[in-house]
Amino acid sequence: MLKFTKDHEWLRLDGDVAVVGITDHAQEQLGDLVFVDLPGVGVSFDQGATAAVVESVKAASDIYAPIAGEVTEVNEAVTAEPGLVNSDPTGQGWLFKMKIADRAQLDGLLDEAGYKALLAG
């Protein structure tokens, strides 16, 4: 089950690790991605800190850490082929994994219904 942020990131919980990516809506708004700048493994972020940057032909966009934690793994496949984020944003296009520092922060995230309501705005 996915959790979402109002900044159009998603998280998939896997034990004490969260897999992070951007939503289908986000990739569609950004357009074809041509560059993905991922954080270093072992780097820790506060919730809301800029953790990655994705760039389309026309613009660069910050990706925020949806929760606090330490990066445990990054998806080298999207560095080599940024278009994976467009073609499969919640699957092969994941960006990085974080060790969850504070599980209470998960309660502040949106569920799928809440995210859909946000998009319907």
Added chain:
Amino acid sequence: MTETAPETAPETSGATSPAALARTPLDALHRRLGARMVPFAGYAMPVQYPAGILQEHLHTREKAGLFDVSHMGQLVLRAPSGKAEDAARALETLVPADIVSLAPGRQRYALLTDDAGGIRDDLMVSNQGDHLFVVVNAACKVADEAHLRDGLAGLCTVEPLADRALVALQGPRAEAALAALAPEVAAMRFMDARPVTILGAACLVSRSGYTGEDGYEISIPADRVEEICETLLNTPDVALIGLGARDSLRLEAGLCLYGSDLDTTTTPVEAALEWSIQKARRTGGARAGGFPGADVILRQLAEGATRRRVGLLPEGRAPVRAHTALYRDAEAGAPAGEVTSGGFGPSIGAPVAMGYVPVADAAVGTLLHADVRGRRLPVRVAAMPVVPNRYKRP
């Protein structure tokens, strides 16, 4: 997700409320074909269609792209004598280009300069026999019209072409697509500009554009443009292309975007646009000087400027965007220059940029460092265009 570096064109930054946006005569067609509309120079303009910027860019280089550029200004300059040559003589008081020797049916790129030698706008001028036809940038058109009226008062009239759309058809299949409707356009050569009847509509066609490809710009009566565009779009080779791809195409072609690469703080010599100042207007020429900023510009033509616009190829994969500082050293020192346009070049599959650097650093191959999010990334000065242009030269 927050956009940190919006599209390079400063024209997009104007805080115009959506309600106040003007619409081009092709607005309904754009929306019907699923365009994403954005504010640009006071107009609602298509930044991309469902195919996306990458595909639209590549389609233009491989086949033919159709662009709505109706937001640009179309002006007619007419002298009381009814001779284009007299309007040309008048216009030469405001531009450093040689307009007087421009033959009927020919077009030329020109610059409006200011008293300090800065660039007020860049424009296309064609000789239409009894008048000059001028196309100026959308964001500058109101100021340009007033400037031309003031500067040319008593010498020629300046009137915007009313109820006209402007489209560009660009790419290797452009000739076949337009010649199917008007066979005579096949014989036109780069920078020819003349009246052509298309589906019974009186149009003005020039063999030019701003993508580096062969193609045409077509001024069309507003009430006929949708029908003509739909007819062109019935050709499988022709697709509508948005402003996003227009920007990446012109960047690969080494062409300047006014407001980003050119403005009143840049001179024609700094901008590496010396080629737009023909011999007749230079020191020792038949009509040397006599345009705003001539003292500065003629001196720079003779002695050189201190900085120069250059092409830049980042060595990594990260795009280097407008306003990025350029350094000589990988770690220390003050900025030596600045990127004015930059992004990803779909045809080269790599980032591409242009910017201003000191002349000492302007040689092709010079290694510089661009500060991208706190890291200095290597970029090399590169010859422009990075994608060879394919104009149909006379």
